[in-house]
Amino acid sequence: MSDFAFEPLVRNAWYIAAWSNELDEGPIARKIMGEDLVIFRGGDGKAAALEDRCCHRGVKLSLGQPVEKGIMCGYHGLVFDGSGACVDNPGEKLNPAYRVRSFPVVERQKFVWIWTGDAEQADESLIIDFPYHDMTDEYNFHFARYDIGANYMFMMDNLMDLTHLGYVHTSTIGGNPQEHDDAELTTTRTENGAHYIRWMMNSTPPPSFQKAVGFEGQVDRWQDFEYVAPSSVLQWGGGHDAGTGGRENRDKPGGMVVRLFQHATPADDDSFHYFFSTAVRGQAYDAPASTAFHEDILEAFLEDKMFIEAQQEAVGKDPGRRLILREHDKAVAYSRQAIHRMHAAEMPAAAE
Numbered sequence: 170m171s172d173f174a175f176e177p178l179v180r181n182a183w184y185i186a187a188w189s190n191e192l193d194e195g196p197i198a199r200k201i202m203g204e205d206l207v208i209f210r211g212g213d214g215k216a217a218a219l220e221d222r223c224c225h226r227g228v229k230l231s232l233g234q235p236v237e238k239g240i241m242c243g244y245h246g247l248v249f250d251g252s253g254a255c256v257d258n259p260g261e262k263l264n265p266a267y268r269v270r271s272f273p274v275v276e277r278q279k280f281v282w283i284w285t286g287d288a289e290q291a292d293e294s295l296i297i298d299f300p301y302h303d304m305t306d307e308y309n310f311h312f313a314r315y316d317i318g319a320n321y322m323f324m325m326d327n328l329m330d331l332t333h334l335g336y337v338h339t340s341t342i343g344g345n346p347q348e349h350d351d352a353e354l355t356t357t358r359t360e361n362g363a364h365y366i367r368w369m370m371n372s373t374p375p376p377s378f379q380k381a382v383g384f385e386g387q388v389d390r391w392q393d394f395e396y397v398a399p400s401s402v403l404q405w406g407g408g409h410d411a412g413t414g415g416r417e418n419r420d421k422p423g424g425m426v427v428r429l430f431q432h433a434t435p436a437d438d439d440s441f442h443y444f445f446s447t448a449v450r451g452q453a454y455d456a457p458a459s460t461a462f463h464e465d466i467l468e469a470f471l472e473d474k475m476f477i478e479a480q481q482e483a484v485g486k487d488p489g490r491r492l493i494l495r496e497h498d499k500a501v502a503y504s505r506q507a508i509h510r511m512h513a514a515e516m517p518a519a520a521e
């Protein structure tokens with residue numbers, strides 16, 4: 170397997186299983202790391218993830234419904250709690266042997282995180298802190314998800330090299346390709362990933378910025394991205410009127426300031442769930458600037474999906490063939506290295 174194409178899956182990690190608001194509608198069936206799961210919030214209000222297969226006759230639990238003690242199988246009414254134990258066996262005595270597999274789950278900051286590896290190692294302190302989801306005075310997030318047919322790391326590559334913006338996203342978040350290619354880029358290796366900041370000083374505001382808040386002239390635009398292995402990207406971006414001190418104080422009032430959280434949860438080796446949330450600072454959830462930006466992102470990320478799935482198809486024909494990294498790809502290289510470190514850390518455990 171090439172170093173820079175498909176990556177093996179890392180099991181000992183927290184992934185997004187769902188957005189919190191997805192569970193409001195009832196149980197959902199979702200394949201994560203090759204496992205068919207049911208994710209639900211039981212009557213106790215706690216989110217849980219179980220294998221999507223009742224231990225009685227194998228029906229999918231996702232066809233059932235949440236009840237006070239957990240989830241009730243839709244076929245013969247057995248109830249399983251969040252630990253996978255059968256806590257109600259209608260018309261019969263409870264039997265401790267009746268259980269289904271469960272996975273550690275933590276719900277916080279509008280994320281439902283799942284640990285897919287060795288449960289003993291599920292350390293909640295490793296979960297990324299993203300307080301902006303709860304800062305509703307400043308940010309009101311829209312939440313979305315696309316299913317993409319590609320190895321999850323192609324999405325991380327995409328986010329770690331924004332020179333694609335001027336080519337792929339011309340009608341939305343892009344802008345002038347030359348300005349993207351010439352952006353000042355500072356890339357840093359981090360303990361578990363990569364960070365970069367790009368500045369496009371005195372540049373043309375992209376259509377998304379114009380639609381959301383409108384700018385009279387040029388802007389000083391930044392893109393601040395942090396990749397945290399295995400598959401999260403924390404994004405802080407925006408622009409202020411050129412020459413008004415935005416570079417020294419990105420948080421200053423006015424302009425356009427956005428926060429996004431992006432994450433790729435592998436469904437299997439060749440497909441992933443692309444979770445993303447978007448917010449424009451200071452805008453209500455249904456304010457035109459907020460919805461216009463989110464709609465642009467929905468459109469832009471479909472463009473990424475098209476390129477990434479095409480990449481998967483082409484690379485999949487000869488996965489051992491090496492790809493090239495160019496100078497703009499420093500963050501791509503650092504993020505691939507971080508994944509390799511995580512994967513290497515799992516190897517001894519796998520070999521035991």
Ligand code: FES
Pocket residue numbers: 223224225226227228242243244245246247
């Ligand atoms: S198959 Fe689930 S209760 Fe029978």
Ligand SMILES: [Fe+2]
Pocket residue numbers: 327333334337338469470473
């Ligand atoms: Fe993109």
